[in-house]
Amino acid sequence: MADTVNFPLEWLEERSGLVGGIRYFLFRKVPGDTNWMQTLGSATLTAFLVQAITGVILAMYYQPTPDGAYASIVNITDHVTLGWLVRGMHRWGASVFIILMFLHMGRVFLFGAYKYPRELNWIIGVLLLTMGMAEGFTGYLLPWDQTAYWATVVGINLNGTAPILGPWLAQFLRGGQEIGAETLTRFYSLHMLVVPGGIMALIGLHLYLVIRLGVTSPPWSREAAGMERVDEPSPARRGLTRPAARGTGGSD
Numbered sequence: 001m002a003d004t005v006n007f008p009l010e011w012l013e014e015r016s017g018l019v020g021g022i023r024y025f026l027f028r029k030v031p032g033d034t035n036w037m038q039t040l041g042s043a044t045l046t047a048f049l050v051q052a053i054t055g056v057i058l059a060m061y062y063q064p065t066p067d068g069a070y071a072s073i074v075n076i077t078d079h080v081t082l083g084w085l086v087r088g089m090h091r092w093g094a095s096v097f098i099i100l101m102f103l104h105m106g107r108v109f110l111f112g113a114y115k116y117p118r119e120l121n122w123i124i125g126v127l128l129l130t131m132g133m134a135e136g137f138t139g140y141l142l143p144w145d146q147t148a149y150w151a152t153v154v155g156i157n158l159n160g161t162a163p164i165l166g167p168w169l170a171q172f173l174r175g176g177q178e179i180g181a182e183t184l185t186r187f188y189s190l191h192m193l194v195v196p197g198g199i200m201a202l203i204g205l206h207l208y209l210v211i212r213l214g215v216t217s218p219p220w221s222r223e224a225a226g227m228e229r230v231d232e233p234s235p236a237r238r239g240l241t242r243p244a245a246r247g248t249g250g251s252d
Contacts, residue, residue: 024211025207025211028211030214030215031217031221033217034215035218037107037111038216040100040103041104043100043104044097044104047093047096047100051093051097051135052196054086054090054093055196057086058090059192061076061083064184064188065181066184069184070143070144073087073142094135094136094139095136097132097136098133101125101132102129105125108122108125110219118213118216121213124202124205124209128199131198131202135199138187138188138190138191139187141179142184142191153179156173156179157170159173173187
């Protein structure tokens with residue numbers, strides 16, 4: 001029985017190395033003084049996965065046309081089995097996703113986890129926050145009701161006030177001089193394809209850097225952030241290859 005269960009795993013590991021990579025990701029060492037505040041990143045990732053799954057389900061019934069958009073939303077809410085639940089999870093989950101990203105970045109800032117050698121991961125996090133807000137903005141028009149229409153008018157006009165690129169950006173988002181069928185099509189493609197693709201790519205890079213650089217300890221920790229303690233300071237700059245514990249001698 002054990003051989004039967006292990007055979008496909010061994011077959012996959014021999015040809016891809018995925019099993020070992022997943023094992024390393026799940027069972028890697030983390031600082032012993034981590035706390036619940038450091039689960040905000042995982043909570044944000046979970047919220048994104050919920051948005052992705054519910055979004056795919058909604059896309060199966062949604063019609064991105066001025067005549068069919070609102071009617072398809074009504075159909076999802078009133079007639080599709082558990083459609084009201086899926087739409088509610090997607091609608092309110094968007095706010096939860098943004099809030100968790102703000103909380104996660106606040107924790108990173110307060111813990112000093114944006115400092116060397118994690119500056120690149122902080123930049124990626126800022127890009128993720130920007131793209132997450134763009135995802136929410138592009139999805140707001142899709143119900144094609146009065147609230148969605150006029151909120152999009154305000155949002156596009158605000159983007160149009162940006163220097164240099166503002167008028168071009170407003171023209172691109174509208175797809176013309178007025179909000180209409182072209183606008184809905186563009187927002188739907190951005191919401192379903194372009195922005196989610198960028199978010200998934202950045203999340204993959206973000207997780208890779210988290211695994212490579214380790215988890216940051218709280219500021220009050222006696223251990224070096226995410227690394228093992230060493231007895232003597234390194235003459236080189238402290239970082240990934242040979243970090244030194246906080247409070248030891250030496251200078252960067």
